Amino acid sequence: xxxxxxxxxxxxxxxxxxxxxxxxxxxxxxxxxxxxxxxxxxxxxxxxxxxxxxxxxxxxxxxxxxxxxxxxxxxxxxxxxxxxxxxxxxxxxxxxxxxxxxxxxxxxxxxxxxxxxxxxxx
Ligand code: HEM
Numbered sequence: 001x002x003x004x005x006x007x008x009x010x011x012x013x014x015x016x017x018x019x020x021x022x023x024x025x026x027x028x029x030x031x032x033x034x035x036x037x038x039x040x041x042x043x044x045x046x047x048x049x050x051x052x053x054x055x056x057x058x059x060x061x062x063x064x065x066x067x068x069x070x071x072x073x074x075x076x077x078x079x080x081x082x083x084x085x086x087x088x089x090x091x092x093x094x095x096x097x098x099x100x101x102x103x104x105x106x107x108x109x110x111x112x113x114x115x116x117x118x119x120x121x122x
Pocket of ligand 1: 010063078082110
């Protein structure tokens with residue numbers, strides 16, 4: 001697949017992730033655990049994280065980051081951002097009163113991930 005296709009896959013995962021986390025954070029019952037669709041939100045969240053990774057690894061291959069060589073710093077930053085975004089629903093369950101702050105964190109991290117990939121500062 002082409003660089004362009006992988007980038008679209010990457011974006012698909014990112015938008016899905018933002019949509020599902022926003023939805024889940026806005027539904028008190030999802031966080032409390034008594035929402036009948038909670039498992040579905042969790043599954044969509046996991047699928048979104050996987051699709052981001054799929055697109056990300058495809059992009060890595062297309063821009064020439066090889067398996068053998070150590071990852072550049074900006075990629076490690078992206079793995080960190082990815083992990084934090086993966087932990088958002090769990091964090092919201094632990095600190096439900098922080099849901100709004102977590103919701104604000106999502107676009108900030110998404111923009112940061114884009115900036116890191118675009119400018120590769122380290
Ligand atoms: C482990 C996870 C991730 C990996 C391996 C990864 C990898 C990559 C790679 C290799 C590129 C292409 C850079 C280039 O074209 O030179 C890229 C671009 C991008 N990534 Fe990721 N990424 C990951 C997670 C994320 C996350 C979580 C987000 C946002 C929520 C994100 C947002 C973006 C954006 C917006 C771009 C496009 C930047 C541009 O070229 O304008 N990435 N990513």
